[in-house]
């Protein structure tokens with residue numbers, strides 16, 4: 001659905017050139033929710049804004065639903081852009097207009113048939129759960145309600161793609177959840193492809209099927225959210241995951257351990273099995289559990305356990321091989337064999 005090829009965005013500033021996006025290539029498939037994560041300044045907004053050409057890329061191409069947007073100008077570009085809706089962290093509603101008028105404004109700007117505007121706005125308000133706020137002004141709405149208006153406005157012209165620029169970053173955790181649930185519903189029921197950028201890994205964990213991690217304008221890692229959580233390759237990705245799955249062990253506890261400390265990651269259904277207790281028994285080992293969690297990502301369990309192993313060295317080696325063969329990953333974190 002979205003094909004980004006060798007995209008670079010250079011900003012010219014008084015102090016010289018700044019590369020916001022540096023040779024990024026990404027594919028977002030039809031119907032998926034794709035997350036782009038990175039710290040401030042990583043290039044997420046620049047990349048997102050290039051997708052609908054709010055920013056014109058310096059080089060590279062963006063193809064959305066088969067159309068190369070970078071080759072278009074004027075009216076052709078405007079009409080192709082209707083396929084792409086966008087929502088923002090700070091909503092950008094027009095404060096002098098009611099909820100109804102904020103949404104109908106988008107329809108009128110796109111020459112929507114006049115006689116059908118009222119019905120379409122009411123349909124959209126129903127979809128985002130705001131039918132009772134039709135005639136109020138943005139100042140009378142909560143943050144979550146404002147974002148719902150933003151979503152209704154973005155969907156007005158039946159886009160195929162919805163771009164979300166830190167759409168929940170200004171909201172509290174409960175409201176964030178409700179907006180993410182609404183985005184999931186829109187994705188499923190309307191088959192709209194969603195690309196979201198965020199610095200919050202739990203947003204990605206909650207609704208995305210695939211993701212990319214950006215740093216210094218580049219994509220440093222990309223893949224299914226589940227695989228990235230199970231097997232992160234870069235230090236940056238590990239840092240993002242650890243921001244929501246804390247597996248830190250206090251120094252004083254680490255110092256008191258003599259045996260190897262291992263991290264065992266179980267993928268899929270095996271996470272629920274008693275593989276560890278089987279292993280300890282079979283190889284006559286003792287396990288001192290230091291940490292453990294089962295995360296559910298895309299409704300799939302991912303079990304992560306950290307423990308100190310006590311027993312004979314050869315038996316510990318055999319045990320680690322045995323666990324690895326049972327569809328788990330093993331990493332020795334401290335006191336290596």
Ligand SMILES: Nc1ncnc2c1ncn2[C@@H]1O[C@H](COP(=O)(O)OP(=O)(O)OP(=O)(O)O)[C@@H](O)[C@H]1O
Nearest residue numbers: 011013018019020038039040041042043044045046
């Ligand atoms: N209009 C601009 N003019 C000059 N430099 C810019 C402009 N927009 C972004 N940049 C620079 O490009 C780089 C990437 O910024 P960008 O806003 O895309 O990152 P980000 O990951 O979205 O961060 P944030 O979440 O803070 O917006 C930064 O170094 C930033 O200073």
